[in-house]
Amino acid sequence: MVVIALGQMRRRPTAFVGLAVALFLAIGTVTLFGSLFAADLTAPEAARKAAAGPGVMVIAGAFGEIAVLVAFFVVVNALGFALRQQHRELALLRTVAATPRQARRLVRGQVVATTLLVTAPGWIVGAVAARRFLAELQRRGMAAPGVRVPGTPVPMLVALAAVLAVGLVASAVAARRISRIAPAAALTAGSTENSRTGTPRLLAGIAALVGGALLLRLAATRPAEQPDKAGQAALLGSLVLLIAVALAGPLAARALAAVLGTPVRALAPGTGWLADANLRGYARRLSSAVVPVALLVGLSGTMVIMTSTAEQAESMTASSVTSGTDVWLRQVEFTLLACFAAVSTVNTLVAVTAARRREFALLRLVGATRLQLLRMLTAEAVLTAAVGVLLGAAVAGAASAAFSTATTGSAMPSVPAACWWIVAGAAALTVPGILATGLRAVRGPAAQLVSGGHE
Structure with a gap:
């Protein structure tokens, strides 16, 4: 063994x-x-x-x-x-x-x-x-x-x-x-690929969803003078919600891909239709690619929005030196979490795309050109990024609303312009990562790749 x-x-x-x-x-x-x-x-x-x-x-x-x-x-x-x-x-x-x-x-x-x-x-x-x-x-x-x-x-x-x-x-x-x-x-x-999400996994996802909601409720009910405790509860709640997304990922990813795939099929009837069919037909593979993107957007967005909301509410009442240190600590935590999520995103997307060499070879044997495959991958990459961003944004929005309720009394947090940079960063990691790996994956003799199936 x-x-x-x-x-x-x-x-x-x-x-x-x-x-x-x-x-x-x-x-x-x-x-x-x-x-x-x-x-x-x-x-x-x-x-x-x-x-x-x-x-x-x-x-x-x-x-x-x-x-x-x-x-x-x-x-x-x-x-x-x-x-x-x-x-x-x-x-x-x-x-x-x-x-x-x-x-x-x-x-x-x-x-x-x-x-x-x-x-x-x-x-x-x-x-x-x-x-x-x-x-x-x-x-x-x-x-x-x-x-x-x-x-x-x-x-x-x-x-x-x-x-x-x-x-x-x-x-x-x-x-x-x-x-x-x-x-x-x-x-x-x-x-x-089994298109169904198993009952134990679905139940675990529901349990994680309930646990995340309870943590966000705990964050929302913290006193205004305890922003750090509210922030930690909200951040932990966002992570638990992301675990729920991972557990119920195939189901959620397939539903979002079906909605977002409609305009893609209309804009590109050939490659767009194939990309949409691939994503919906291989929901587990789509979930593997989407979850790291959602993790990156969800955690980074939660950190950035909570920091902006805390600054707007003027919740830091300590001296200027301590306040500066608090900001530095938040920046370090944000950088650490963003690095984890970014590494996970790149690793997973590269591995998912590289593992499809045999699939690409089969498509080439039935007449698809390398350019058509790259167009299909581009459409898939855009849809993957969109699904991941939407799931991550939903988690970040819920966690930030809970934190804002605790610190300002309003469920409407302060959303800074930096959030657009997070979305752009997620797209920059997803689309080029898939295409760069896809360029390598479509190389080589198609017949040999189909018969051997090696990486």
Whole structure:
């Protein structure tokens, strides 16, 4: 199983590169904030009291709870896609007498191998980031000069254990379907896509939607003098709503694609119709591409609108130095979350498009030219970006309205012009990313790609 697992990773590098980057980010993030916790715990009592502001542990907790959840969300999304890319190969193993337990063991081996591969770089980046972040806090008076990041390996080991646990749980859930159905049925299922969203997944999506709504209600009912607590609840609520979008993604993406695809079919009757049919016919693939875009727009939009709303309401009543530090902390948090979402978007879009080489080759064999395929991909990219932006904007709007209700008493937040830059950034990552990967995917002899199906 170890040899087969490593062989699959070599055969489909694009799928596992995205997973590796997601795991790297997760390990680095947990190491970063774990090291800051350790620094505060090991600091002398006098050093803790000497610093102005909430303290290193409070800052690390406020940053970490959202950043770590986002990192794990990215890991689960990347892992699910990597396993879907191997569905046919896992089905073939089942037909040659591989047991469900062996199939699950293969998937676990891939997760463990990928995690161990990125552990050392993640530790290094996390430790360096922790020291630089602490130094900046000290420069701004938010941490005492005597606080130091300890040399203990505990934060690193905790990061490895946490990421491994998340990866193994996610792999068990993702591999459950292929390991439980009959071998012949597994092979048949691997050649097609099930258009239905399973009942357990749909129920989980509804539960996440309810949980997100409760968090937004909690944010909306916070007192006006507690904008930070309202902001954290709203941001956490937006993340839970995005998890609901991911769980019910195929259903929501198919519905939006059907609506948005109508003008595309009218403007481009040939390639537009094919692009719309591809997106609606492969809803799970569309969901894989849409969710990272929604994550980028949803989290970034929520952060930017909440900051603008807080500034408009003049909710920061501390001194000018503290207010400047608060703004800096929000900017750092926004940058961190935007980087996670952007990396997830690029990785997923590249992997999703690169995995379609065999499909493109089949279209070329039945008469489609490379130019026609690129036109089809352009229409798909525009629709994908539009669906992701709409879903993300809906989440950002709901979270920002809850925060605005708490801080200003009105559900109408202040929407700055920077939101248009977020939309433009999402489109700039989506459309060129799909087209650049598509240019490479349509190269090569079509007959050879169809027969081999290699990347």
